[in-house]
Amino acid sequence: MRQKMLVVSAHYGDFIWGCGGSIAKYAGENHEVNVIVLSSGIGSEIKTTGPQSAHGEKALKEKSWRRCEKAAQILGVSNMEYWDMEETPLRMDSEKLELLATRIRQLRPDFILTHDKEQDRLNQDHTSTANALRTSYTIASGAGAYCMGHPVAPRQTPMFGFEPLLHDYTRFTPNLYIDISAFISKKELAMEAFDFNQLITAAYTTKAIERALEYKYWTGAEECDYAEAFSMWGAVCMHGGFVW
């Protein structure tokens, strides 16, 4: 059955690094992939090459957004949405939380990928995004919330968290692995097209190799060269049985 995935990314690059391979896998199997990017992240992601003037900042944001769109196209994202919010700090006020809940009701995704539920002390915007989702999916499934009249979401949508850049400094626990060996070339192309921060790109390539070793350990599979790890926000229910 065709599934609908919603990815909510604090900054331009987060969804490419955090779940680019899984997006390519789902898109490649004809599932619908929707991405909401809340802000640019140029404030927190480009520390050394940041713009020196307001005009430079605007130009850099635009250039980076075009690269981000290009990367999304490579991965096969169906719909991209950019909210152009202030970042570092990213603040989701009640109006934006309501808007995010409204989008969840409109899109009615089968599941949501976003930042990990545990605090990311090294990037407050990631924590803010996770917290915003926590509130918004509650609003989306609260029958008394109006949300521009869209029908209430049938349940609190299942959520999965990206592996943070510096996972050892957070309480991220990998609960689910996706084998992305067949899609790593797309992910690498996308990261290259985005061309934002080579250190982060290198880190996520290394992570995928490490996670693949763990994947092979857990599954006993002979083949898996690259994998992405995710945390789970809730327990497995709808599957109906034991799953591993």
Add this chain to the structure above:
Amino acid sequence: MVNKIVVVTAHPGDFIWSSGGTLYKYSQSGCEIHVIALTDGLRCESPIMITDDCSLEGKRRQIESASSLLNITSVTFLGYDDMPLEIDNSGIIKIASIMNEMNPDIILTHAYCRDNTNPDHEAAAEIVNKAAEIASSNHKIFKNTMRSRPIPIFGFEPDNPENSRWIPGTFIDITPCMDMKMEAITRLPGFADRSARTYEQAVNRAIYCSGRGGVNGCKYAEAFSGSTPICDHGYFVW
């Protein structure tokens, strides 16, 4: 696909209260279920002072009777003493050999967490984790050296989950199996309070399962913790 489950229970009744509905659900789809009872629970799982009715043989008969209702394939009584449950290394290797021979898809046992109301449960979890690790290895004593991965282990909900830092990882809707589970529990006479608690907990867990979990029509559920990440499934699953 789960074709074979090995259930390891510290005391013979534990697995019925904790997983009776789920086991019945699996057995109905043709899954083999083998139960290993580490102790006979004569000290802590006897409803009244030892009498003829809850002698060793009497108790084992009750468990076999309850198990047959749930379509359990086999029950093996290892006969260790309970309170405290202690199994030495040679015992652990023996359990590992049984697991290796049975080669289950998954193991179901007590959750790998503190249990302040019954230390035998946490002892059992530790024994099973050790044995499963050995059973998954290519240890020279085993006939079956084909396993190349850790056997996934799922944990029973403890009696007092909040006191045990226990986190549910999987909820299983047992609505159609609830009657049979309650019927099986009646085969262990004298546990009216356990029976009531089991019922209440299934209702309680169904609230999560049918609400947040989105399982429509779920009235009774059992909860389990998981010890291994989800990999084989290949997709996001909830």
